[in-house]
Amino acid sequence: MTLQYIDNELTMHGHRLKDIAGEYGTPLFVYDETMIRQQCHRFHTALQDSGLNYTISYASKAFSAVQLFNMMAEEDMGLDVVSEGELYTALQSNVAPERIHFHGNNKTDWEILYAIESGVEYFVIDSLDEIARIDRLATKQVKAVLRINPGVEAHTHEFIQTGQEDSKFGLSIKKRLALEGVRQIEAAEHIDFMGVHFHIGSQIFESTGTVETVKLVIEWLKENDIDIQVLNIGGGFSIKYTDDDVSYPIEEGIKTITQAVQAACEAHSYPVPELSLEPGRSIVGEAGITLYEVGTIKEIPDTNYYVSIDGGMSDHIRTALYDAKYELRLVDREETHDKTMTIAGKLCESGDIIRRDIKLPASIKRGDLLAVLSTGAYHYSMSSNYNQMVKPAVVFVSESGVRPVIKRQTLAQLIQNDII
Numbered sequence: 001m002t003l004q005y006i007d008n009e010l011t012m013h014g015h016r017l018k019d020i021a022g023e024y025g026t027p028l029f030v031y032d033e034t035m036i037r038q039q040c041h042r043f044h045t046a047l048q049d050s051g052l053n054y055t056i057s058y059a060s061k062a063f064s065a066v067q068l069f070n071m072m073a074e075e076d077m078g079l080d081v082v083s084e085g086e087l088y089t090a091l092q093s094n095v096a097p098e099r100i101h102f103h104g105n106n107k108t109d110w111e112i113l114y115a116i117e118s119g120v121e122y123f124v125i126d127s128l129d130e131i132a133r134i135d136r137l138a139t140k141q142v143k144a145v146l147r148i149n150p151g152v153e154a155h156t157h158e159f160i161q162t163g164q165e166d167s168k169f170g171l172s173i174k175k176r177l178a179l180e181g182v183r184q185i186e187a188a189e190h191i192d193f194m195g196v197h198f199h200i201g202s203q204i205f206e207s208t209g210t211v212e213t214v215k216l217v218i219e220w221l222k223e224n225d226i227d228i229q230v231l232n233i234g235g236g237f238s239i240k241y242t243d244d245d246v247s248y249p250i251e252e253g254i255k256t257i258t259q260a261v262q263a264a265c266e267a268h269s270y271p272v273p274e275l276s277l278e279p280g281r282s283i284v285g286e287a288g289i290t291l292y293e294v295g296t297i298k299e300i301p302d303t304n305y306y307v308s309i310d311g312g313m314s315d316h317i318r319t320a321l322y323d324a325k326y327e328l329r330l331v332d333r334e335e336t337h338d339k340t341m342t343i344a345g346k347l348c349e350s351g352d353i354i355r356r357d358i359k360l361p362a363s364i365k366r367g368d369l370l371a372v373l374s375t376g377a378y379h380y381s382m383s384s385n386y387n388q389m390v391k392p393a394v395v396f397v398s399e400s401g402v403r404p405v406i407k408r409q410t411l412a413q414l415i416q417n418d419i420i
């Protein structure tokens, strides 16, 4: 992240954040465009170095915006979508439909028809019932991979695990549902079976879980004589929110995983498939920050020191949802972080907190700007209109300038669907 104090003010690529906030208003999401592109490059280079055939799809749920998707098209990335709304947004961008994958554990008939009509590359089928439905609804051949549940737990926060046996996602290998799914897809008249998919969790910081899963899956494919073209290993690569986290070591991790794929295929005399990845958070997470203006400060003697900002859980839900931790910076001046305080939102919930017990400069006062770091993934996309808060604007910053990407919502938009 090219965040830097210049002349005692916080800047991104040399642009003063205070000026950007002045122009677009707060709360404001600011992305380092160069960093997003770099993350794409890092995945591409690591996969190219492996010599495997591969594709990368950006998991659009992390942050969905037409200009971002256009950038993904420029960076040779496909897109993953899970709803008609995500597909609609993706189709407004320059990403070719045949680079879009349709996911989801409960696709509606309408979504299936819409995806077929749009010409998406493939469905990621997530249940037995979906196989029969796609086969019935399809009037031409469609491609699909099957999401399997390998029953592997990734080392991550328990609320965001998906790899365990009791999961709404995928079909269990151990309970033989995965094999049943493969056989049904192979037998379906209108579906071409392309391969298998797994996603064992999010914020995974090392490759052991993925490597174990790869071994188990290749062995299972070989044992059951299942031929695949594509092995999709999902996303979930970690980012750094605070010093307690690590950014997934992309170069080293992808090398370990691709070597494990090659080794497992060799050990089982199984043809090496094309590898697909679906990073979301690791593409946009560390590249984004949120700017807020400080308002009321409340000191409760011997108890807490609350600094409230002009947004909250409507644009920052992860602290309330996962007890996630964030780093902050004072935008207006560089000073020692010498006072413990709690940064709170302005919404009507006690749990509306950005960060509890964090050391920041004691001089923080009404009107100052605070930057919350690593908010590029699952912040704007999880934002809501709770308390009739308007959704913030989004801008991209690079060496060449600042460009608006999403406008701030208007008050009129808050009631545009009300029947009055």
Ligand SMILES: *Cc1c(COP(=O)(O)O)cnc(C)c1O
Residues within 6 Å of the ligand: 059, 061, 062, 080, 103, 199, 201, 202, 203, 234, 235, 236, 237, 278, 279, 280, 281, 282, 377
């Ligand atoms: C959420 C998700 C991803 C992306 O996860 P990140 O942690 O953002 O990388 C990829 N694939 C699937 C199936 C997902 O559900």
